[in-house]
Amino acid sequence: MRDFSEVLRELRIEKKISQKALGEVLGISDRNIRFYETGEHRPDFEGLLILADYFQVSLDYLVGRSEERKLSK
Numbered sequence: 001m002r003d004f005s006e007v008l009r010e011l012r013i014e015k016k017i018s019q020k021a022l023g024e025v026l027g028i029s030d031r032n033i034r035f036y037e038t039g040e041h042r043p044d045f046e047g048l049l050i051l052a053d054y055f056q057v058s059l060d061y062l063v064g065r066s067e068e069r070k071l072s073k
Contacts, residue, residue, distance in 0.1 A: 002064040005039040011055045011062075012037075025054055 012022055012033075019037070020030040026047055035041035043051065052062045052071075060066035 003039065004042065004063045005037050007062055007064050008051065009037045011051075011057065015055065022054075026050055 012019070018030070019033040023030040023033045026033075026043070028047075032041065036043060048059060048062060052059050055062070056071070057069045058066060058071050061069045
């Protein structure tokens with residue numbers, strides 16, 4: 001099972017967005033994004049929802065519980 005930090009980094013790079021720009025989407029600093037990507041910190045639930053919506057993936061995919069990216073409808 002993949003880790004949240006690994007999935008987040010892959011999604012960010014895939015979307016070609018900087019840590020700073022992603023931080024602006026979440027309303028946090030790029031330093032916090034670095035912490036998320038190194039596994040030093042985790043976002044709160046609201047932050048996870050914002051990230052899942054931004055990257056258009058399911059929460060299970062974002063946190064590494066599923067390989068299925070698509071959101072269920």
